[in-house]
Amino acid sequence: MDERYDPAAVEAKWQRRWREGETHQVDLSRAARPYYTLMMFPYPSAEGLHVGHAFAFPGVDIHGRFRRLQGHDVFEPIGFDAFGIHSENYALKVGKNPKHLIPQTIENFRRQLNRLGLMVDWSHAVDTTAPEYYRWTQWIFLQLYKHGLAFRKKAPVNWCPTCQTVLANEQVIDGYCERHPDTLVEQRLTEQWFFAITKYAERLLRNLDWIDWSETTKMAQRNWIGRSEGAEIDFPLGDDPTRALRVFTTRPDTIFGATYMVLAPEHVWVDDLTTPAHRDAVTAYRARVAKMDLVSRRAAKEKTGEFTGAYATNPATGSRIPIWIADYVLAEYGTGAIMAVPAHDQRDFEFAQAFSLPMVRVIAVEGETAETPLSEAYDGPGRLVHSGQFDGQDVDVAKQAITAWLAERGAGQARVEYRLHDWCISRQRYWGPPIPVIYCDGCGIVPVPEQDLPVVLPDIEDFRPDASGVAPLARVRSFYEAPCPQCGGPGRRETDVSDTFLDSAWYFLRYPSADRHDVAFDATLTRKWLPVDMYIGGNEHAVLHLMYTRFITMALHDIGLLPFEEPFKKFRAHGLIIKDGAKMSKSRGNVVNPDQYLDQHGADVFRMYMMFLGPYEEGGDFRDEGIAGVRRFLDGVWRIIREHVSRRLAGPLPMLSDDLRRSTHKAIRKVTEDLDGLHYNTAIATLMSLLNDIRRFGPPDRFVCESMLLMLAPFAPHIAEELWEHLGTVGSIFDAAWPAFDEAMLHGSMIEIVVQVNGKVRARFQTSPSTPEQMVVETALAAVGNPTVKRHVYVPRRLVNLVV
Numbered sequence: 122m123d124e125r126y127d128p129a130a131v132e133a134k135w136q137r138r139w140r141e142g143e144t145h146q147v148d149l150s151r152a153a154r155p156y157y158t159l160m161m162f163p164y165p166s167a168e169g170l171h172v173g174h175a176f177a178f179p180g181v182d183i184h185g186r187f188r189r190l191q192g193h194d195v196f197e198p199i200g201f202d203a204f205g206i207h208s209e210n211y212a213l214k215v216g217k218n219p220k221h222l223i224p225q226t227i228e229n230f231r232r233q234l235n236r237l238g239l240m241v242d243w244s245h246a247v248d249t250t251a252p253e254y255y256r257w258t259q260w261i262f263l264q265l266y267k268h269g270l271a272f273r274k275k276a277p278v279n280w281c282p283t284c285q286t287v288l289a290n291e292q293v294i295d296g297y298c299e300r301h302p303d304t305l306v307e308q309r310l311t312e313q314w315f316f317a318i319t320k321y322a323e324r325l326l327r328n329l330d331w332i333d334w335s336e337t338t339k340m341a342q343r344n345w346i347g348r349s350e351g352a353e354i355d356f357p358l359g360d361d362p363t364r365a366l367r368v369f370t371t372r373p374d375t376i377f378g379a380t381y382m383v384l385a386p387e388h389v390w391v392d393d394l395t396t397p398a399h400r401d402a403v404t405a406y407r408a409r410v411a412k413m414d415l416v417s418r419r420a421a422k423e424k425t426g427e428f429t430g431a432y433a434t435n436p437a438t439g440s441r442i443p444i445w446i447a448d449y450v451l452a453e454y455g456t457g458a459i460m461a462v463p464a465h466d467q468r469d470f471e472f473a474q475a476f477s478l479p480m481v482r483v484i485a486v487e488g489e490t491a492e493t494p495l496s497e498a499y500d501g502p503g504r505l506v507h508s509g510q511f512d513g514q515d516v517d518v519a520k521q522a523i524t525a526w527l528a529e530r531g532a533g534q535a536r537v538e539y540r541l542h543d544w545c546i547s548r549q550r551y552w553g554p555p556i557p558v559i560y561c562d563g564c565g566i567v568p569v570p571e572q573d574l575p576v577v578l579p580d581i582e583d584f585r586p587d588a589s590g591v592a593p594l595a596r597v598r599s600f601y602e603a604p605c606p607q608c609g610g611p612g613r614r615e616t617d618v619s620d621t622f623l624d625s626a627w628y629f630l631r632y633p634s635a636d637r638h639d640v641a642f643d644a645t646l647t648r649k650w651l652p653v654d655m656y657i658g659g660n661e662h663a664v665l666h667l668m669y670t671r672f673i674t675m676a677l678h679d680i681g682l683l684p685f686e687e688p689f690k691k692f693r694a695h696g697l698i699i700k701d702g703a704k705m706s707k708s709r710g711n712v713v714n715p716d717q718y719l720d721q722h723g724a725d726v727f728r729m730y731m732m733f734l735g736p737y738e739e740g741g742d743f744r745d746e747g748i749a750g751v752r753r754f755l756d757g758v759w760r761i762i763r764e765h766v767s768r769r770l771a772g773p774l775p776m777l778s779d780d781l782r783r784s785t786h787k788a789i790r791k792v793t794e795d796l797d798g799l800h801y802n803t804a805i806a807t808l809m810s811l812l813n814d815i816r817r818f819g820p821p822d823r824f825v826c827e828s829m830l831l832m833l834a835p836f837a838p839h840i841a842e843e844l845w846e847h848l849g850t851v852g853s854i855f856d857a858a859w860p861a862f863d864e865a866m867l868h869g870s871m872i873e874i875v876v877q878v879n880g881k882v883r884a885r886f887q888t889s890p891s892t893p894e895q896m897v898v899e900t901a902l903a904a905v906g907n908p909t910v911k912r913h914v915y916v917p918r919r920l921v922n923l924v925v
């Protein structure tokens with residue numbers, strides 16, 4: 122393979138060596154400079170690895186290899202997020218139990234991942250569907266349950282009739298199921314298990330100010346948490362002044378303009394308040410809304426609603442205002458009731474127009490009077506009007522002043538509200554870890570004792586979900602019948618399984634301890650290796666997965682199981698790879714299969730090409746044309762190293778030109794900075810231009826050749842290893858040190874070294890003041906034709922005398 126670059130042969134050889142030499146395994150307990158680099162573990166689909174993985178994973182691997190070359194003990198694990206509805210639906214389609222299918226798809230993934238040449242430590246791989254793993258997922262559930270963070274309650278949830286399970290709000294797109302664009306999502310009121318993530322809303326938000334994450338990801342999290350400051354205000358009921366409807370508003374300053382109230386149709390007081398004359402219409406309306414999902418209710422354009430016949434009193438104006446119900450008010454936001462200020466809230470404005478309700482303007486802007494008619498709600502700055510003693514106050518001042526005034530009169534108080542909901546973790550499906558609790562008539566909810574874990578998911582033939590909302594395990598008597606752990610009487614196991622997002626909310630804690638059967642995560646290893654140094658993944662996980670990992674980490678920290686409360690020191694979101702300007706999808710027919718490219722070009726060319734498509738954090742457009750250029754570059758590197766080796770065998774090397782020395786140092790500086798900032802495409806461009814300089818200003822010396830290979834190694838690890846061996850170096854290139862650049866070489870502050878042979882001046886050359894003695898002497902030897910010398914004398918920064 123020496124004379125011609127043959128990627129297939131080189132890659133097979135090095136993948137075998139890495140495997141046999143366990144090059145990618147780290148001794149986790151002994152490592153001196155631990156560095157944990159994490160990629161988002163894949164869900165092993167039947168289709169195999171897609172091009173998004175082939176972009177994301179090498180990007181993480183390049184970072185890990187770079188850190189290793191910089192002297193860190195890099196731990197780069199991987200695993201499989203193999204529970205969940207995707208695998209289950211596929212299993213249903215082909216009529217096999219996912220338990221039997223998953224091992225095959227994992228095997229295929231493992232083969233493809235290995236072809237990419239990743240530095241992963243397979244000895245710490247995890248599979249979320251293995252009982253050794255989900256035993257600890259169940260254990261985490263129990264820890265949260267014991268500390269009051271897991272609870273069961275009846276709640277309105279999104280239900281996909283096709284998936285036959287509940288969906289998170291984020292999985293509902295314009296009212297339709299994310300997986301079933303033809304299926305309208307329904308709303309159901311059912312008993313579910315929840316994690317109390319809202320208790321952590323403020324901390325999850327506040328920590329965003331200091332964690333080192335991509336700004337785009339932090340912004341998505343801030344929006345999802347959705348903190349709003351406002352006031353809770355009580356509106357006494359018209360006919361019963363001892364009772365009051367409580368609302369939450371972010372605009373207490375506009376209370377004088379509240380001309381009616383709206384309750385969510387699900388509000389518990391609706392039945393009570395509705396007068397007989399309005400009962401039929403209200404009942405019919407509530408039935409209609411019950412069929413709609415939460416997301417489309419939020420997005421609904423046409424305003425609908427019903428008057429209940431009841432009235433409340435505006436505590437600021439003292440006037441009687443009607444109480445309506447409408448679908449645009451959601452039960453789980455705030456109190457499920459609002460004060461409507463049609464002049465200054467667009468949805469209230471549209472509703473008031475549709476039902477001819479009164480509008481009172483309470484904010485005026487310069488140059489307008491309070492009587493100027495509105496064509497839409499005004500929610501900008503201004504001064505209060507029609508607001509009694511608060512007239513003339515700026516809205517921002519009035520917010521506080523009115524809240525304080527209401528509080529004084531016992532009618533309200535300041536309050537903070539969040540958009541974030543508690544995390545519904547139960548699923549009425551088969552393919553997940555059973556939730557480890559037992560129901561007993563006498564004792565109520567009894568957690569499964571820790572020593573009885575795992576509650577193993579049974580191997581059953583009929584695992585189809587059905588529309589009843591009851592999980593398939595509820596049909597398996599041998600599963601659900603279990604004695605109560607407390608009283609020994611007859612009990613019934615929970616038959617719901619937990620959300621896949623719980624499996625992935627803690628997997629990074631498991632990796633270092635993947636081989637431990639006695640603990641979920643070993644305390645010493647966890648302290649040594651965590652938090653994760655660098656986590657890289659897609660921004661499509663900015664809210665669900667990345668918020669849940671933060672919550673679980675914080676909860677385990679508070680319970681006393683983790684010494685840190687944020688799981689990742691750094692998180693960077695990578696971009697997306699598109700094709701012909703569009704997202705890749707089966708329906709567009711523009712899906713790229715990485716296998717085909719790996720077959721044709723090999724992993725090194727493919728990895729480099731993917732990274733060259735565009736900035737890693739932005740992504741790029743996949744085009745076939747560019748790939749040949751990357752191949753030419755690697756052919757070029759191969760050639761210059763081969764030439765260097767044969768030239769060295771043939772005799773002494775000529776002296777390195779100043780130009781090439783300078784451009785090599787420049788390249789080292791630039792590539793080091795670029796790798797640090799994940800600017801892979803510009804680092805590759807720098808290597809390409811260094812190759813050109815080698816051709817122009819060559820021949821290169823050993824330093825140039827080694828630097829080139831070391832900088833190439835993170836991107837194209839196989840060819841770098843092979844050529845490193847050609848240079849006559851022993852061991853893996855990844856055990857060598859990252860090249861250092863010399864600032865003096867860049868700025869021309871060079872010194873002149875005089876070369877003497879037996880005391881007579883024979884040559885002079887320029888070098889940096891910090892060049893080490895060995896390299897100065899080597900250059901001196903080259904400058905006088907590499908004579909055989911007995912010894913040398915070195916006067917630092919001045920001269921070398923060679924005694925022959």
Ligand SMILES: [Zn+2]
Pocket residue numbers: 281282283284285298299300301304
């Ligand atoms: Zn669905």
Ligand SMILES: [Zn+2]
Pocket residue numbers: 561562563564565605606607608609610
């Ligand atoms: Zn009992």
